[in-house]
Amino acid sequence: MNDYYLNIIVMTFLWAALSGAWNLMAGYGGLIxxxxxxxxxxxxxxxxxxxxxxxxxxxxxxxxxxxxxxAIAVLISWPCFRLRGAFFSLATLVFPIAMxxxxxxxxSVTRGSSGIALPFKPSFGNFIFESxxxxxxxxxxxxxxxxxxxxxIHRGKLGLYLIAMRDDQDAAESMGVESTRIKLIIxxxxxxxxxxxxxxxxxxxxxxxxxxxFSINISVQIALFSLIGGLGTPLGPIVGSLLMTPLDGxxxxxxxxxxxxxxxxxxxxxxxxxxxxxxxxxxxxxxKK
Amino acid sequence: MTEHAVxxxxxxxxxPLMGIDNLVRRFGGLVAVNQxxxxxxxxxxxxxxxxNGAGKTTLFNIISGHLKADSGTLRFNGTDxxxxxxxKCARMGIGRTFQIVKPLATLTVYENVTVxxxxxxxxxxxxxxxxxxxxxxxxxxLMDKLSGSLTLESRKRLELARALSIEPKIVLLDEILAGxxxxxxxxxxxxxxxxxxxxxxxxxxxxxxxxxxxSLAHKIVVLDYGVKIAQNVPDLxxxxxxxxxxxxxxxx
Numbered sequence: 001m002n003d004y005y006l007n008i009i010v011m012t013f014l015w016a017a018l019s020g021a022w023n024l025m026a027g028y029g030g031l032i033x034x035x036x037x038x039x040x041x042x043x044x045x046x047x048x049x050x051x052x053x054x055x056x057x058x059x060x061x062x063x064x065x066x067x068x069x070x071a072i073a074v075l076i077s078w079p080c081f082r083l084r085g086a087f088f089s090l091a092t093l094v095f096p097i098a099m100x101x102x103x104x105x106x107x108s109v110t111r112g113s114s115g116i117a118l119p120f121k122p123s124f125g126n127f128i129f130e131s132x133x134x135x136x137x138x139x140x141x142x143x144x145x146x147x148x149x150x151x152x153i154h155r156g157k158l159g160l161y162l163i164a165m166r167d168d169q170d171a172a173e174s175m176g177v178e179s180t181r182i183k184l185i186i187x188x189x190x191x192x193x194x195x196x197x198x199x200x201x202x203x204x205x206x207x208x209x210x211x212x213x214f215s216i217n218i219s220v221q222i223a224l225f226s227l228i229g230g231l232g233t234p235l236g237p238i239v240g241s242l243l244m245t246p247l248d249g250x251x252x253x254x255x256x257x258x259x260x261x262x263x264x265x266x267x268x269x270x271x272x273x274x275x276x277x278x279x280x281x282x283x284x285x286x287x288k289k
Numbered sequence: 290m291t292e293h294a295v296x297x298x299x300x301x302x303x304x305p306l307m308g309i310d311n312l313v314r315r316f317g318g319l320v321a322v323n324q325x326x327x328x329x330x331x332x333x334x335x336x337x338x339x340x341n342g343a344g345k346t347t348l349f350n351i352i353s354g355h356l357k358a359d360s361g362t363l364r365f366n367g368t369d370x371x372x373x374x375x376x377k378c379a380r381m382g383i384g385r386t387f388q389i390v391k392p393l394a395t396l397t398v399y400e401n402v403t404v405x406x407x408x409x410x411x412x413x414x415x416x417x418x419x420x421x422x423x424x425x426x427x428x429x430x431l432m433d434k435l436s437g438s439l440t441l442e443s444r445k446r447l448e449l450a451r452a453l454s455i456e457p458k459i460v461l462l463d464e465i466l467a468g469x470x471x472x473x474x475x476x477x478x479x480x481x482x483x484x485x486x487x488x489x490x491x492x493x494x495x496x497x498x499x500x501x502x503x504s505l506a507h508k509i510v511v512l513d514y515g516v517k518i519a520q521n522v523p524d525l526x527x528x529x530x531x532x533x534x535x536x537x538x539x540x541x
Contacts (some may be wrong), residue, residue: 173374176408
C-alpha cells in the first residue's frame, strides 16, 4: 500500500482517538469543550521540545505531556465548571487562542512561528518509524484504547453518573452525585488521552508550529467527528472519523480548493439533517423502536 | 440539641432528627424564608402549607442543599449541615422531589432510580433495590421507558422513587399529589403513610390537597410571606384565625 493511503489511515485512527477523548467529556458529561486543540498542542509541544531541544526520549516526553496537559486542563476547566451548557463551551474556546499566542511568542522554548522540526532518527526508543504501517498500527491501538476506556465508562457507574449530571445537574446532586468531582475525573481522563494523541502527532508529522495544533479549526474538527458519528456513544467518534477523514483526503487529492470545502460541507449538512443524533445515535434509537 | 424541643410523634423523649432553627433566605429585597424554625422527628410526617409564594419550596431547597441560607442553622442527625452541598445532603440521608419535575430524560425509569441506589450499593445490589423501589411506587410496567417520554403523573411518581432510591432518613415531598386523580391520591397517601410507619422515615410534605395533608400529617407548619405563622396538629391549625386569614386574607 502506498504512503498516501497509509497516511489517510493513520489520520483516520488518530482523529477517531482524539474525537473519542473529547466525546468522554462532551458526550457523557455534557461538557462541550472547544479547547481540546490546546490540550493536543500542549501534549505535542511537551514531547517535541524535550526531544528536539534537549534530546530527551519522547517516551519521557509522553509522560511529561500527559502530566502537564492533565494539570493544565484541571486548572483551566475547574473555574469553568460552574458555567453550564454553551457558557462552558465559550469559556473553553479562549484557551487554544491564548495558547497559540503564547506558543508564537515564547520563542526561546517553542521557536515561535518558525516551528520545531523533530530530527528524523527512526527507532522504537524515539517512537519514529521508517514505515507508515508502524504508525498505522500504533494509531489503531490508540484508537482502541480510547474505545475500550469509553466502553468501560459507558457501562459503569461513572458513565451513569455523568449522563445523570448531563441530563439534570440538580436532580443528579439530589441523589448524591458529586458533579464537580466527576467533571474533574472525566476531564483528566479526556486530557490525558488527548495528550497521548499530541505525542503521536509530534512523532508522526515531525514538525510542529503553533497553528498546526492550537488552531480553533482543530478543536472544531475534533468535536465534529463525534457529532457526526454519535455523541455519547463509544463507536460514534470512530464512525465519524472513518467517514469524514478519508472523504477529506480524497477531496483534497482529486478536487481541492473551494469545491472541496463545498462538497465536505454538503456531506456534513446531509448527515446532520438525516441523522441529528449522529450516525450511531440515530441507528440506536431507530433500532429501539 | 438542648435548645430544641424534644419531639417525636412516637416517643417524645427522642431528640429531633432534623432541627430547623431561624433559617433566613433573601432574594434581593424579598425575604423568601424569614426566621423559620421547627423540628422533625423520626417517623414524623410534617405538613408544610401556605399560600403560593410563601417560601415553602425555598425552604426545601435550603434543607436539601440546593440553596444557601443567609442565616440560621440546620441540624440533621446530630450534625450541623447548614449550607452543606446538595450531594453531601443526599449522602447524609436527605431525599427530595422537585415540584417542577426533573426527569433524567435520556435515561430509562430503571436507570433514573439506579443512579440514586448506587449511592450506598454496588452495581448489582443497586439494580435490585431500584427495581424494588419502582415496584413500590407502582411503576414496574414503565421500567424500561425513557423518563423523558413519561406523562406528568408518572414523572411525579418517578420523583418519589428517586427520592427513596438513596435510602434516605428524611424525604422532602414537594407537591407530589398535584394532578393526580382521586384514587391515585388515595394510593399515594397510603404509600406516604407506609414510609413513616413501616420505614420510620421522617417526611416533610408540601401539599395543597387539604384532605391528604389532614389525614397524613402529625403536625402542620404554616408559612406566609416567608414567616411561620402557625404550627400545630392538623385539627387545630385549620381553625387558627391567622391561618384562615392567610388563605382567605382581606387583600386577595
